[in-house]
Amino acid sequence: MIVRILGEGxxxxxxxxxxxxxxxxxxxxxxxxxxxxxxxxxxLSDLIAQVRHTxxxxxxxxxxTSEQVVPHEGSTLAEVRALLxxxx
Amino acid sequence: MSVMKRLSGIVQAKANKALDKxxxxxxxLDLSYEKQMENLTKVRxxxxxxxxxxxxxxxxxxxxxxxxxxxxxxxxxxxxxGQEDLARExxxxxxxxxxxxxxxxxxxxxxxxxxxxxETTASRLQAQVDSFRTKKETLKASYTASKAQAxxxxxxxxxxxxxxxxxxxLDRAQDxxxxxxxxxxxxxxxxxxxxxxxxxxxxxxxxxKQLDATSxxxxxxxxxxxxxxxxxxxxxxxxxxxxxxxxxxxxxxxxxxSSGNGAPASDGGDS
Numbered sequence: 001m002i003v004r005i006l007g008e009g010x011x012x013x014x015x016x017x018x019x020x021x022x023x024x025x026x027x028x029x030x031x032x033x034x035x036x037x038x039x040x041x042x043x044l045s046d047l048i049a050q051v052r053h054t055x056x057x058x059x060x061x062x063x064x065t066s067e068q069v070v071p072h073e074g075s076t077l078a079e080v081r082a083l084l085x086x087x088x
Numbered sequence: 089m090s091v092m093k094r095l096s097g098i099v100q101a102k103a104n105k106a107l108d109k110x111x112x113x114x115x116x117l118d119l120s121y122e123k124q125m126e127n128l129t130k131v132r133x134x135x136x137x138x139x140x141x142x143x144x145x146x147x148x149x150x151x152x153x154x155x156x157x158x159x160x161x162x163x164x165x166x167x168x169x170g171q172e173d174l175a176r177e178x179x180x181x182x183x184x185x186x187x188x189x190x191x192x193x194x195x196x197x198x199x200x201x202x203x204x205x206x207e208t209t210a211s212r213l214q215a216q217v218d219s220f221r222t223k224k225e226t227l228k229a230s231y232t233a234s235k236a237q238a239x240x241x242x243x244x245x246x247x248x249x250x251x252x253x254x255x256x257x258l259d260r261a262q263d264x265x266x267x268x269x270x271x272x273x274x275x276x277x278x279x280x281x282x283x284x285x286x287x288x289x290x291x292x293x294x295x296x297k298q299l300d301a302t303s304x305x306x307x308x309x310x311x312x313x314x315x316x317x318x319x320x321x322x323x324x325x326x327x328x329x330x331x332x333x334x335x336x337x338x339x340x341x342x343x344x345x346s347s348g349n350g351a352p353a354s355d356g357g358d359s
């Protein structure tokens with residue numbers, strides 16, 4: 001599955017590695033809902049590390065779109081909350 | 089709920105919005121290409137802004153650093169002069185500067201992160217523009233075939249998504265740059281108005297004035313003592329030799345109504 005890290009690029013992540021990423025995504029969401037800045041920052045940096053570690057960077061001339069998007073590295077809880085508010 | 093899925097939905101929605109404008113696939117390809125070029129220019133401009141913000145922060149940090157060092161030296165000097173209150177004042181100001189420096193350090197890390205993300209975005213966009221330039225002509229040449237239409241759609245979606253990412257990265261960088269500029273402006277203002285003493289050792293340094301005054305006073309005291317010693321030892325010799333002739337004679341002159349008294353009295357005193 002292709003996962004995009006905003007500001008960085010797309011990674012092709014093998015299916016087998018998705019559960020670990022989903023778990024970190026759930027932690028991130030949990031921190032977001034609780035408004036826990038520290039936990040949010042930690043989960044985000046763990047999530048980004050995990051995607052980089054298990055995925056393979058997709059070349060720029062490969063134009064496949066992503067299915068999942070990770071916020072910019074170093075994003076704050078407030079920034080991501082503002083981004084997600086655009087949903088509505 | 090997944091943050092990654094929700095964010096993906098937002099990115100796709102933005103990407104689709106950008107696509108709506110083009111009517112036929114060939115136009116879509118050209119429009120995508122133009123947008124990519126525009127994006128690349130914007131990212132490069134933002135990179136220059138980030139570099140400027142970074143230099144400004146570095147300059148301010150070194151000014152604050154120099155000022156902190158100066159206050160440290162002043163505190164030492166004040167203690168040496170026995171002025172503990174002044175030393176305490178210098179250290180208190182130094183602590184304020186240390187806070188400012190720490191927050192500048194954090195800002196600096198953020199600028200570096202922005203710079204890195206923008207550089208990545210720029211090089212990725214450049215690579216994409218380069219490969220897309222030839223790809224779009226190939227796709228256009230065969231776009232009547234339905235299969236080619238599908239691949240045009242995919243290519244354009246891919247480009248559009250990456251441009252959306254670049255646009256979001258750009259917005260974020262510009263927000264950060266604006267925040268940093270506001271903060272740098274505030275620090276410049278503090279440095280200018282002397283709320284923080286001038287780092288370049290300008291006039292408004294009251295701690296230095298007090299130190300100088302004390303050390304000047306100390307110097308004056310020392311010089312006075314030296315003079316006293318000089319005058320004291322010089323005076324000891326004449327005082328032994330002067331009274332006999334000088335003061336006694338001159339005193340005797342105006343005071344003595346009887347001029348004959350002066351000489352015998354001094355003679356009698358000596359003998």
